[in-house]
Amino acid sequence: MVRQTKENAELTRQRIIDAARQVFLARGVSRTSMEQIATAAGVTRGAVYWHFSNKTELFSVMREQVFLPLIDRMDDNLQLENNEDPLTQIENFLNGTIQALNESSATRETYEIMMIKCEYVEEFSEVLRQILNNCDGIIQKLEQLYQRAKNKRQLRASQDPEQLALDTHLFFSGLLHMWVKDIDGSHFRKRTHSLIANHIDLRRN
Amino acid sequence: MVRQTKENAELTRQRIIDAARQVFLARGVSRTSMEQIATAAGVTRGAVYWHFSNKTELFSVMREQVFLPLIDRMDDNLQLENNEDPLTQIENFLNGTIQALNESSATRETYEIMMIKCEYVEEFSEVLRQILNNCDGIIQKLEQLYQRAKNKRQLRASQDPEQLALDTHLFFSGLLHMWVKDIDGSHFRKRTHSLIANHIDLRRN
DNA sequence: TTGCTTACATACAAATATGAATGTATATTA
DNA sequence: TAATATACATTCATATTTGTATGTAAGCAA
Structure with missing residues (x-):
């Protein structure tokens, strides 16, 4: 699966935010890597970086x-x-x-x-x-x-x-x-x- | 300088604890590396690992x-x-x-x-x-x-x-x-x- | 339908961190 | 004073993580 529709992309974005919250909670913000968030969201780091420029921005949005x-x-x-x-x-x-x-x-x-x-x-x-x-x-x-x-x-x-x-x-x-x-x-x-x-x-x- | 007297070693140990406190305060515990603590204390990581088995133990002692x-x-x-x-x-x-x-x-x-x-x-x-x-x-x-x-x-x-x-x-x-x-x-x-x-x-x- | 853009996946290079292993000169002890 | 243990420094091998660069198939606009 390579290109999602706009609404699906929005869902992916939200899934990443939710995944970040889970991993932050379990491992603490500093110890959490983008890789772990991606895995928890069922995507790759590429997707995470596409939606958020870095962990700090993701944290702020969450x-x-x-x-x-x-x-x-x-x-x-x-x-x-x-x-x-x-x-x-x-x-x-x-x-x-x-x-x-x-x-x-x-x-x-x-x-x-x-x-x-x-x-x-x-x-x-x-x-x-x-x-x-x-x-x-x-x-x-x-x-x-x-x-x-x-x-x-x-x-x-x-x-x-x-x-x-x-x-x-x-x-x-x-x-x-x-x-x-x-x-x-x-x-x-x-x-x-x-x-x-x-x-x-x-x-x- | 390779081998200190017991009292000096104790001073070194305390310097490491004080250095850890400074670096923890400035960079947060997770982001602090043993190397940074060592540098702040004026020793190498070897000394830090000699006195404390890892960052967690150092934190506890502090x-x-x-x-x-x-x-x-x-x-x-x-x-x-x-x-x-x-x-x-x-x-x-x-x-x-x-x-x-x-x-x-x-x-x-x-x-x-x-x-x-x-x-x-x-x-x-x-x-x-x-x-x-x-x-x-x-x-x-x-x-x-x-x-x-x-x-x-x-x-x-x-x-x-x-x-x-x-x-x-x-x-x-x-x-x-x-x-x-x-x-x-x-x-x-x-x-x-x-x-x-x-x-x-x-x-x- | 073509061409551009999007929404990712994959690959790469550089940096950083860790723990253990090893080296070594000096205290300390027998 | 010889042997040993101590208090470090140095080196090494191994992960991990990051940001970016590149690839790509599908969506979308003209």
Whole structure:
């Protein structure tokens, strides 16, 4: 088979991305060779290089396929116009992210690759900066929501929205890391819901 | 120079470990070759292979040089016999760990390597399990301290020591990650102290 | 239908890495 | 002080990986 139709080529491209995710997950990004990805996708390196100029680009595409939609969802979920009560809105946002991990293996695997199967050096340190920037956005939105909660007297007195937002972000950042590392689910995965509820409850008036 | 005295050999060994840390930090563990480590240490690969059987062993030794003392310090700091008030004890423990990062570049660099310059696959997944186990120990001790705090009526009513311990652990886990990633210090490093104080304050009666 | 392009496969050259084997001069020990 | 073990350096054989270059059959446009 030498020349595919356009749609088939698109399928091949996606198969390569999926294969890359599998191999990255199993062997780590650095140890993964283009040959291994090609084999896993059922093509040769020629095909991989035709679709992607190198491993870094392939990694970026894989990452963006999962993260761009995720960021959109976050933006939706953290909208200020939402008329739910702010604290519940935050809780829903946190739960929603965990739900995305539970429901989509591509999302789950990509998170795992990015957290414990990737070394952030050279070309990859750019990715780190993007992550940091994304964090900033989330923190800002959390702060605004906490501010609204404060205005509505939902918070116990003397709580600073900025500090609460940072605390929540760090909590959730830690939770995601533990969720990913806790592969067998015994420690954290099963308790996520109550951990989040408790975290929010600490703030409630 | 062909045969060193025992003490000199020990110095060489330590130079190799320090060199490995530098190269791991700059290039990531996977991309680092024994040759690069040797060059950085001012020896040849022969010397490196003489002291360490392979890169994995060298990595483990580097890690343990920093983490074993650190775990000891944690154990000391979280002792129940300490007669300080429990919440302050937790706060001191958290601040102490951050202080260790600030004061020792070896500690700081090793943390950074382990968090964003290492891929936890194959031989390295064992390390992940060790980390998880260590976390369990910390969580348990935090829980006991929160229990003592509760007995002393330091906590606001209806707070569960186990949940508080988990929340604190996740907060601190996230903080360490952000601390490491936030290289230029603009986002988190400078505010660590107040973040910790605020986290503990949320619990105080 | 012809001719150009596409979507790959195959082949090639260069670089890099590893572990082990071997060499060797000096510490150390008996 | 002779024998041996140590602390390396040097050499070697063997993989692996990468990017590119080239080949090729089939799709597609004119």
